Amino acid sequence: TTTPETTEYDYIICGGGTAGSVVAARLAELRDVSVLLIEAGQHNSLLENTQMVGGCFKNFDTDADWNIVTEPNPGLDGRRVKASRGRFLSGSSGCNGTLSIRGTKQDYDDWQLPGWSGDDVWRCIEKAENYHPSDWMKHNPKAHGASGPLDTEPYPLAPISNMMMDSFISKGLPLDPDMFSTGDNPHGCGHVVRTTYQGLRATAANYLVGAGENLTLKTETLVDRVIFDKNIGGDEIKATGVEVIDSDGKMRTLAARREIIISGGAYCSPAILLRSGVGPKAELDDLGIEVLVDSPGVGKNLMDHLIVFLFYELNKPGLTLDDQLYPPGALEASYKLWKEHKKGPLSASPFGAFAYTRLDERLSDSALWQSAPRLSGRDPMGLTSKQPNIELLTTECYGGPKQFVDFPHDGKSCFSIIPELFSSRSRGSVRLRSIDPSVNPVVEHNYLSDPLDLEVLAEACRLGNEIVTEGSGTRDAVSGSWPASAAHHSLRTRDDWKTFVKKNATTCYHPGGTCKMGKAADPLAVLDERLKVLGVKGLRVADTSVMPTLNQGHPQMAAYAIGERCAEIIKQGM
Numbered sequence: 001t002t003t004p005e006t007t008e009y010d011y012i013i014c015g016g017g018t019a020g021s022v023v024a025a026r027l028a029e030l031r032d033v034s035v036l037l038i039e040a041g042q043h044n045s046l047l048e049n050t051q052m053v054g055g056c057f058k059n060f061d062t063d064a065d066w067n068i069v070t071e072p073n074p075g076l077d078g079r080r081v082k083a084s085r086g087r088f089l090s091g092s093s094g095c096n097g098t099l100s101i102r103g104t105k106q107d108y109d110d111w112q113l114p115g116w117s118g119d120d121v122w123r124c125i126e127k128a129e130n131y132h133p134s135d136w137m138k139h140n141p142k143a144h145g146a147s148g149p150l151d152t153e154p155y156p157l158a159p160i161s162n163m164m165m166d167s168f169i170s171k172g173l174p175l176d177p178d179m180f181s182t183g184d185n186p187h188g189c190g191h192v193v194r195t196t197y198q199g200l201r202a203t204a205a206n207y208l209v210g211a212g213e214n215l216t217l218k219t220e221t222l223v224d225r226v227i228f229d230k231n232i233g234g235d236e237i238k239a240t241g242v243e244v245i246d247s248d249g250k251m252r253t254l255a256a257r258r259e260i261i262i263s264g265g266a267y268c269s270p271a272i273l274l275r276s277g278v279g280p281k282a283e284l285d286d287l288g289i290e291v292l293v294d295s296p297g298v299g300k301n302l303m304d305h306l307i308v309f310l311f312y313e314l315n316k317p318g319l320t321l322d323d324q325l326y327p328p329g330a331l332e333a334s335y336k337l338w339k340e341h342k343k344g345p346l347s348a349s350p351f352g353a354f355a356y357t358r359l360d361e362r363l364s365d366s367a368l369w370q371s372a373p374r375l376s377g378r379d380p381m382g383l384t385s386k387q388p389n390i391e392l393l394t395t396e397c398y399g400g401p402k403q404f405v406d407f408p409h410d411g412k413s414c415f416s417i418i419p420e421l422f423s424s425r426s427r428g429s430v431r432l433r434s435i436d437p438s439v440n441p442v443v444e445h446n447y448l449s450d451p452l453d454l455e456v457l458a459e460a461c462r463l464g465n466e467i468v469t470e471g472s473g474t475r476d477a478v479s480g481s482w483p484a485s486a487a488h489h490s491l492r493t494r495d496d497w498k499t500f501v502k503k504n505a506t507t508c509y510h511p512g513g514t515c516k517m518g519k520a521a522d523p524l525a526v527l528d529e530r531l532k533v534l535g536v537k538g539l540r541v542a543d544t545s546v547m548p549t550l551n552q553g554h555p556q557m558a559a560y561a562i563g564e565r566c567a568e569i570i571k572q573g574m
Helices: 018-027 053-059 105-109 118-128 159-170 204-208 265-275 281-286 330-341 367-371 451-470 494-504 556-571
Strands: 008-014 035-038 129-131 150-152 188-190 215-218 222-229 238-245 251-262 310-314 351-357 390-395 414-421 429-431 442-444 478-481 539-541
Touching: 008 018, 008 238, 018 035, 018 204, 018 556, 035 251, 105 118, 118 129, 118 556, 150 204, 159 188, 159 351, 159 390, 159 414, 159 451, 222 251, 222 265, 251 265, 251 556, 265 429, 310 451, 367 451, 390 451, 414 451, 451 494
Parallel strands: 008 035, 008 251, 035 215, 129 150, 251 539
Antiparallel strands: 188 351, 222 238, 238 251, 310 414, 310 478, 351 390, 390 414, 429 442
16 A cells, blocks of 8 residues: 655745755754655756856756846846856755855844844854864864854865965955954955865755654745635634645645745745735735735845956966866866866865955045945944955856856966945845746846945955955966956046946845845834744745845855754744
8 A cells, every 4th residue: 555645744844945954954853743845946966066066057047047037237237137046955055156154243233133143143053064174274163163064164275366365465454264254354354164075065955964754855846825724713814834836747735734934045935925925915916816914025125245257367377277177178187086086176166265345445535425324333335344345255267157258278367356245225126927936036136226336346346456456466477357358457447447347247146135034113024033924823934035134245154044043943932
């Protein structure tokens, strides 16, 4: 006799990405409960490019990518931006840059929500982490976890990155080796710990290894909507199940005895809520969706970090990884090296040196900056002096998303410095294009719609260019811009850089904020500080969509912390 398929569970987690995998695994530690984790994409073990770090861009523009494309952005000269997200078990932890850049503790203190201070978030990050130290990098043991599921390690630098560190230091950004883990320094350069170990990417799927039989995993299963019971007394409605489309295209209903947690990420979580009747009334009415909760903040407050790649040609060979990737036969040899020994350029992400800085002094001649309104103790971007305005990160070779096609040949080599804008004032939105769950939502990022964002990012590029062309480590090794037809190395004024930024800025793949936590008085709050969806029972959201503001860093470790914190809150019966 065949056992009938279970269709009822205690907890259902919708989305097996970074935070969702964490929530599912931690709840499954309660041996007397049943947990279902639903993932739209394939199992990550079927996708080699989720294990081979250097293969991450190979997941883009395939079925392993949600293939989100933004609406045209007027601030980017009308360009659309490809906003790739991992569509497989482990989500974007399986195709990100592997960077553990937590931001500063002040970033989380700014949320002003109980249980979400910088110290709270740091504790959750350390709970996730299993740090493997290395002799060459001086780390702060108090800032790292040593027994979590997520392996991390420092990454030894190629010569160009050591040269860039010298350039950072010579231009007034002192070395603070573990600053991106301690979270207490807005001005300096340091080393970034990676979510890799022994030549393999470490992802949220690490959490699922060895999980008990009480955790059920359904891959290639798309969540359509949450089902509610409106007959539990009073005005309350309770989430009782989900409608899904399984791998053979059939619609099924799965019931949750206790709670449902939506972990679809900043684009998909608001879409699930909207299809379920939770969102702005006018938008739901337009699509003929019954309004269960008029929640105006669902899909609003979309944020991201914008970056600009600035490539430079080098006049000496052997400083970058290009010679292991681009000459005939080189990539095949590097792949063989990874396949057989888990070493070589494909065993790590191609990022090198990193810095944070504030830009107050450099913007002191900006009329826009000086005249902008500001709160007491904050700059016009809303940041304190403890928080960086920008990050500068560098690469150890040429490459990036598919628009970068000027690969170096004939012994040439190049690298990039990438300014990243924090605390952007522009906000975007996510809304449904259709009630069909297989149709991606409309994503309006509104990049650079606020002129201050352009002002600060242009200044960040100006600074990055100065560091490369004037810094002690690189000034004698750089022959000019790459490709040779480009001339950004000779740009001098902020206005010149503004033109360049509008033409070239792109996403750092850090969306968040579209189902934000907030206080009861905040009209755009979708969740309370316990991640509960306001207006219903039995439903939470856990992923970067819950962040009221983004961290001044990369959101990967914040996503792990959100997953850890969600599981703690549920276990504590809050």
